[in-house]
Structure formats: C-alpha cells, structure tokens
Amino acid sequence: MPTNTRATKSASRRKKQPSKSSVPLAPGQKRRFQNRLLKWYKEHGRDLPWRRTSDPYHILVSEVMLQQTQVDRVIPKYHEFLERYPSFTELADAPVAEVKQTWYPLGYNIRPERLHSIARETVARYGGQLPNDADELLSFKGIGRYTAGAIRSFAFNEDAPILDTNVIRVLYRVFIAEGDPKGQKSALWELSEALIPRGKGYDFNQAIMDFGATVCTARNPYCLLCPMKTFCKTYPFDGKK
Incomplete structure (x- = not known):
C-alpha cells in the first residue's frame, strides 16, 4: 500500500513530547505493534479513493459518509457527491433538500444536513477552507473528536489520534482485554495517541482502521494470521471480547 504522497506538505506540524498512555505497555511492545502494523498495511492496506487525496473537503465527505x-x-x-458538489462553496450554495436527495440511499439523513451546515459555516467563517486547528474543528456542529482527528491526520498529515469502532476493538483486544471497552474511552484515546509513530500519523491511523476492518474483526477474527498474536492479551480469541 503506497504511503500518502502529499505528506511532505504538512510543514506546520507542531513539535511536542511523545504522548503517554495510562495503559501500561510491556518493554518493546509499542515499537513491535507500530512496526508490525505498518508492515501489514504496506502489504494489505485497502486502495480507497479518499486515500488518493489530501483535500480537506474530500476527506470530510468520506468520513461523514463512512459513519x-x-x-x-x-x-x-462518494464519487457522485463530489461530482455534484466539488467544493464547500458548491455544497453551501445548494438547497439542503437537494443535498439530501443526492445523499440517498445512504440513510441517516442527519448526516447530509450536518455536512451542508459545515459547508456553509466553512464558507462564512473561513472563506471555504476548512481549518486544521483541533479546537476550531470541534466548534463545528457535526464534527466530533474522531472526525476532527481524521481530518487533521488524513488532510493535514498531523499525528492526531482517532478512535472509531475498529480502532477501539484493536486497542482493547491487544492491550487491555479487561472490563467494558465502552467505559474506557479516555484510556483508549490516550493509547491511540501514544502509539502513533512520530510523523506517521496518516499511515498509522489508516492502518489500524484497516486492520480492525479486515483482520481483527468483531466476529471470527483471523487470529492465526495476526502479526500481534505473540503479545495480544486476547489471543486466542474466545468470542467474548
């Protein structure tokens, strides 16, 4: 799987100390997980259309659709929607009823309404250019912590953490395997951020989502083929976690 070809355009990445997690990691476990995941992704990562762009608008559309x-x-x-509304400006100018009709049959019609609202706010406040600041992104109605992290990571190549259903499953199974993952969101967010290799947030986040979607699946995960099985706390999987 090729890496993001436009990654070098993010020269404004903030320098900061490596993040720490409240979830204890065995010596070398972090590095092994990073290396094995990125190697797996290079060989098995999915070729998806939104991985061929770093346009913040395109990334936002894909993330909202994938919910x-x-x-x-x-x-x-995704292709049809971007052909109809190629930028925030065209989407903001369109009637919301038309946008919802274009969205059909994806369902969850609050999503096109929120996307339309984000487009209008982006045009009004930022001249049609989505900001990369976390707090500014979170100020939009319809952009939560995951979507803000995805935009920062995939559009602006920042080492921003993400935590969707697939990421939660992978991190919980490999590193925790105790208690209810729904009650450990704070620790999982910390872990997600702490595991990102410096400067590789784009590939790492894409990799862990793909890994959860295709290997560490909710039911019948492919544990025998899993590169993490030597230190995964859930291996062998018994169907309970």
Whole structure:
C-alpha cells in the first residue's frame, strides 16, 4: 500500500513530547505493534479513493459518509457527491433538500444536513477552507473528536489520534482485554495517541482502521494470521471480547 504522497506538505506540524498512555505497555511492545502494523498495511492496506487525496473537503465527505455505512456502499456515492458538489462553496450554495436527495440511499439523513451546515459555516467563517486547528474543528456542529482527528491526520498529515469502532476493538483486544471497552474511552484515546509513530500519523491511523476492518474483526477474527498474536492479551480469541 503506497504511503500518502502529499505528506511532505504538512510543514506546520507542531513539535511536542511523545504522548503517554495510562495503559501500561510491556518493554518493546509499542515499537513491535507500530512496526508490525505498518508492515501489514504496506502489504494489505485497502486502495480507497479518499486515500488518493489530501483535500480537506474530500476527506470530510468520506468520513461523514463512512459513519455507520459500509465502504462498498460509500464508494460510488462518494464519487457522485463530489461530482455534484466539488467544493464547500458548491455544497453551501445548494438547497439542503437537494443535498439530501443526492445523499440517498445512504440513510441517516442527519448526516447530509450536518455536512451542508459545515459547508456553509466553512464558507462564512473561513472563506471555504476548512481549518486544521483541533479546537476550531470541534466548534463545528457535526464534527466530533474522531472526525476532527481524521481530518487533521488524513488532510493535514498531523499525528492526531482517532478512535472509531475498529480502532477501539484493536486497542482493547491487544492491550487491555479487561472490563467494558465502552467505559474506557479516555484510556483508549490516550493509547491511540501514544502509539502513533512520530510523523506517521496518516499511515498509522489508516492502518489500524484497516486492520480492525479486515483482520481483527468483531466476529471470527483471523487470529492465526495476526502479526500481534505473540503479545495480544486476547489471543486466542474466545468470542467474548
């Protein structure tokens, strides 16, 4: 899987100390996980259309569409939507009823309404250019912590953490495997951020999502083929975690 070809354009990445996690990691475990995950992604990462761009608008559209919708259903609608509304300006100028009709049949119609609202706010406040600041992104109605992290990571190549269903599953199974993951969101966010290799947030975040979607699946994960099985706290999987 090729890496992001436009990664070098993010010269404004902030320098900071490596993040720490409240989840204890065994010596060398962090590095092994990083190396094995990135190696797996290079060989098995999916070729998806939104991975061929770093346009913040395109990234936002893909992330909103992918909420509670499978990839194979999103791909054709992603192309159709961007052809109809190629930028924030065109989307903001369109009637919301038309946008919802274009969105059909993806469902969850609050999503196109929020996307339309974000477009209008982006045009009004930022001249049609989505900001990369975390607090500014979170100020938009419809952009939560995950979406803000995805935009910063995939559009601006920042080492921003993400935490969706697939990421939660992978991190919980490999590093925690105790208690209810739903009650450990804070620790999982810390872990997600702490594991990102410096300067490789784009590939790492894409990799861990793909890994959860195709290997460490909710049911019947491919544990025998898993590169993490030598230190995964859930291996062998018994169907309970």
